[in-house]
Amino acid sequence: MKEQTQILHSIPVDELTGSISVPIYQTSTFVQEAPGVNKGYDYSRSNNPTRKALEDTIAKLENGTSGYAFASGLAAIDAVVKLLKTGDEIIAVDDIYGGAFRLFTHVYEKFGISINYVDSTNSDNIAKVVTSKTKLIWIESPTNPTLKISDIIAIAAIAKKNDILLCVDNTFASPVSQKPIDLGADIVIHSATKYISGHSDLIAGLVITATQELGDKIKFIQNASGAILGPFDSWLALRGIETLSLRIRQHAENAQKIAEFLIQEKLIKNVYYPGLPSHHNHDIAKKQQKYFGGIVTFDLVIDDKELATAIVTNTKLFKLAESLGGVKSLCCLPCEMTHKSIPAEKRYRSGVTDSLIRLSVGLEDADDLIADIKQAIEIAVKQTAEIIAK
Template sequence: MRIDTRCSQAGTRRDPVTGAISLPIHHATTYAHPGLGSSTGFDYTRTSNPTRLALEETIAALHGGCRGFAFASGMAAIDAISRLFRPGDHLVLSDDLYGGTYRLFERLFRPLGLETTYVNTSDLRAVAKQIRPHTRALFVETPTNPTLKIADLRGLARLAHERGAWLIVDNTFMTPYLQRPLELGADIVVESATKYLGGHNDVLAGTIVVKSEALADSLAFIQNSIGAVLGPQDAWLLLRGIKTLHVRMDRHEGNARALAEWLKAHPRVSRVYYPGLPDHPGHAVHRAQASGWGGMIAFEVANNKWVPPILAHLRVITFAESLGGTESLITYPAVQTHADVPPDVRQRLGVTDSLLRLSVGLEHVEDLIQDLDQALALAASAQVEESARKVTC
């Protein structure tokens, strides 16, 4: 069955009693036992819930994994993965990593003895040099957040498995519609389902899908023990979002490609990051492992003093954190998503004071272009006026 059909059918045929097409929301926290020593398969909703289970089975099927898990947020999902490791274990991570993930590993797990090394995971040789005898996993984003670096997942899987380590992939930007890391050799795929999977900026969630039953058993124990599970109402919202995932991702990508090409030609934009552009360093690798380019763009303006007026003058695109919704959102990573990353590290990675991240929504692309164009023009004009005032003074 093709993934478009799987998405459209998410959660259906789960209620044989009524035949309801829309999956019921099971708010029950506990379930009656048919008798001593027997169970319906549901005992306590922290362990399993019928609505959440439908979501978990759906996401596992979309990724081609053996089991899926739904958590209260993307960070809760990454926290659960982190608990697979022990003090003294070593992980190699993408250096251009979402700031919240960096914060989790550096502020919470490093003090508990988990060792981390950050490297450009687009460079297989650089990754290989950082693998140690006690390296237990490679944790990568591809494309990365926010500068959209591309990692060769097949190559990284070979590297990891040769050394007895796992490959863990944060697939948030791509979703299973465009990229399925487990099919490329990864062992675990994690996503902030708040983003494209939900797709409407109305649900906070995280998902994990694993390849092996042994990993599934370990994560099921962690999920049940910690209890940071997704509630049934949110699970239902997420299933509803997945039903249109394929349609939305095609529109996100179409708009993003047009915007990236327009930004690249704009005189007030100094650099554009988008894997769909032929001159992107990871263009060929991404094309070989994904079926599309996604809806995320990052770009640098020619003068970092233009950033505040650009954000102030946008009328269609909203200045807000997060991504992946129907509405276009623009983010200033240096002070928002990556504020916890030290300034010198941010600069080295390209998360500069002139970098903006754009989550391209489903609006008409000409409206988005016009909005950016007028904001860039007003920002430049304001800078000229300020310079003239200084000369006059």
């Protein structure tokens, strides 16, 4: 069965009514036949039919045993970290999402969980720092925002050899493009806010596990902590999944054209996109991803925040906003937006300069998006002529 067919028919028809769209069970509680005797549902924090449909669907798409839906991507990350205890260590990708860095460093470090940030594009860097305290390896591939690619198979082998859990943030790739569990990961997470929903209209997070034993632990944490996704947002995420394959394909096609345009621009120093042969670990991306994704990042030959700001504030189709993965194109300046919580020195070490611009390429016509970038650069050059002259 082809992927688009599989996606559409992995979402169940309602058994009670035959509804082709999963019903929104907007209820807090369920009537029981007798104390403890029910139809599988007693309270919507513990379980809800709409949320369960989403959880079962994402588990199928990621080839996992179970899936769990949370109120945000960070709530999903938080649930995974709660598998650990005081004294444990996380090895995390250095080019990490700013919200994850904030959670790891400013919340969990004070509870005695240490974080070791490494460049995971070379799996040997991870192998070198593994200790007896290491209990979790955390990678994004591609990373946010410089789109670094890590060899998931190689890192999974290191994790298994040392009895360490491997969690892969698959937000940028999506299950249409990459299936980390098939590559050896124990846990996959998504900010479903992004490509899963695809329309910039909800906040959600997903956790998928390779084994039911691990899934049961996540389920316990989900119920105990209570950061669950509501029925309506679960339904919105399911609706987004129906077009996921089609959208990812178009996002990637547009992004490839934009990346190829950007490498010709004189004002641009580096273009980060896994689909470019010049991209570090391009060959690994080709091996483990079906598509190269819809995010393109670049920095300027003049590493100046004012010049970069002038570009992102003069686009017309690319809207200046946080987030990514929606049908409409967005742009952002990570140093002042998504990654502002990361100290400047650490940002620079991982490649997040003051002039780094991240594009979330939408589903508009690629030629129109390229024209928009061109005119924004032209205006920015005029506005910052003195900076460029220096």
